[in-house]
Amino acid sequence: MLADDAWVPLAEIARPHGVRGEVRLRLYNRDSDLLLDQEEVLIRFSDGDEQEVSVDGARRADDAILMKLHAVDGRERAEELRGVVVCVRRGAFPAPEPGEFYACDIEGARVVLDEEGVERELGRVTALRPYPTMDMLEVAAADEGGSWEVPLVDAVVRSVDIEAGVVTLFTMVGVERG
Numbered sequence: 469m470l471a472d473d474a475w476v477p478l479a480e481i482a483r484p485h486g487v488r489g490e491v492r493l494r495l496y497n498r499d500s501d502l503l504l505d506q507e508e509v510l511i512r513f514s515d516g517d518e519q520e521v522s523v524d525g526a527r528r529a530d531d532a533i534l535m536k537l538h539a540v541d542g543r544e545r546a547e548e549l550r551g552v553v554v555c556v557r558r559g560a561f562p563a564p565e566p567g568e569f570y571a572c573d574i575e576g577a578r579v580v581l582d583e584e585g586v587e588r589e590l591g592r593v594t595a596l597r598p599y600p601t602m603d604m605l606e607v608a609a610a611d612e613g614g615s616w617e618v619p620l621v622d623a624v625v626r627s628v629d630i631e632a633g634v635v636t637l638f639t640m641v642g643v644e645r646g
Contacts, residue, residue, distance in 0.1 A: 469573045469630050472559030475510045475518075476572045478503055479533065479554045484546035490536045491546050493554060498531040502556060510555040511537070569630050571596035577633045579607045579618065581640060582626060590616060593635060605635065609645075617644045 470476065478500065479493040493503065503509070504526045512518050522538035535554075540546055561570060574596060580587040594615070595606040607616040618624060618637065626636040637643070 469633075470558040472557065474558045474572075475512075475555035476558050476561075476570075477512070477553045477555050481511075481546075481549045481552045481554065482532070483550055484543045485529075485534050487543045488536070489540040489542050489546050490534050491540070491549055492529065493533045493535055495531070495533060501528070502560065502562075503533050503535065503554065504528065506556055506560065509535075509537075511549065512553040512555060514551060569628060573630050574605070574628065574635070577628075577630075577635050579605065579616075579635045579637065581637045587636070590637070596620070614645060619643070 477496065479495045481491045482494040483492050484490070485492045495503070506523050506526070508520055508522055510518055510520050524536040524538050526533055526535040528534075537549075540549065558572065564570060574593050577593045579590045579593060581590055589610045591607040591610040593605050594608050597604045597606055597617070603620040605616075605618040605620055607618055609616060618635075624637055624639055624641070624643065626638045628635050
């Protein structure tokens with residue numbers, strides 16, 4: 469599980485909005501309102517530079533969020549931020565419901581197959597991929613033979629232990645090598 473002070477990417481600046489420096493955010497999770505209540509965010513540039521910035525205001529606009537960042541006072545400056553990633557501290561996330569977890573907390577977890585009480589390590593979670601029919605865990609194979617896609621469904625996944633950093637599988641049925 470990530471530390472509370474770790475920065476987690478939640479959106480990307482899609483484009484300027486208006487002439488006063490507001491930016492339109494493309495949310496990684498369109499249902500999340502977490503960015504609406506932030507006083508400060510971290511913006512991460514493609515060259516790796518990062519800068520903490522105060523938020524002057526944020527509001528919903530359909531499936532996006534419009535945000536006014538401090539010291540971004542015009543359309544030209546907002547245009548310069550196109551493509552920049554917007555991050556929030558992990559500690560700002562609300563507690564997940566029982567049986568739920570955040571994608572950022574599962575990345576790096578060990579994935580094991582429990583075969584009659586004997587665990588075999590398959591690899592580590594590198595990402596959670598949402599597809600129209602189900603979510604899939606992308607797993608870097610332990611044998612360095614590429615990657616696996618594991619359907620995140622009860623028929624395949626026995627348990628997800630965020631604190632221990634382990635995802636345990638019942639079966640390999642439905643698991644595909646990438």
